[in-house]
Amino acid sequence: MNAELLSYLEANTQSMKYLVAVPSSQQGSQLVIATGRPVLFMGGFSGGDEVVTVDDLKEMVVNGELRYVLYGGDRGNNAEISSWLQTSCSVVLDYSQTNTGGPQGQSMTLYMCK
Numbered sequence: 568m569n570a571e572l573l574s575y576l577e578a579n580t581q582s583m584k585y586l587v588a589v590p591s592s593q594q595g596s597q598l599v600i601a602t603g604r605p606v607l608f609m610g611g612f613s614g615g616d617e618v619v620t621v622d623d624l625k626e627m628v629v630n631g632e633l634r635y636v637l638y639g640g641d642r643g644n645n646a647e648i649s650s651w652l653q654t655s656c657s658v659v660l661d662y663s664q665t666n667t668g669g670p671q672g673q674s675m676t677l678y679m680c681k
Contacts, residue, residue: 572662572677573601576635580604584632587677588624590614594640594675607633609648621651628680637662639675656680 576586576598588607589595591614595606607627609619627633638652656678 587635587637589637621647636678652678
């Protein structure tokens with residue numbers, strides 16, 4: 568678990584429903600365990616299910632439920648979501664997951680969406 572990432576998200580999402588959105592539960596389960604906060608698993612357990620669409624994400628951002636999306640790795644491969652993040656959100660930091668209980672060595676990007 569990256570302490571810097573965790574501290575940043577906790578400090579900047581107090582009024583949000585979700586701590587962050589991630590491609591799969593494998594990538595976000597440790598965030599839930601560490602914070603007790605809801606994390607949005609956009610692609611279900613393995614990232615392959617279309618649980619959340621781009622329109623869903625846009626609506627959650629507009630409604631103040633979600634601000635941050637941690638995306639990439641081998642699960643973050645939805646072209647529509649990826650394109651929206653790159654054109655509509657700002658990069659906060661690039662992050663390489665290690666020792667999170669999920670797939671190791673994944674390069675992911677934390678985006679801030681408003």
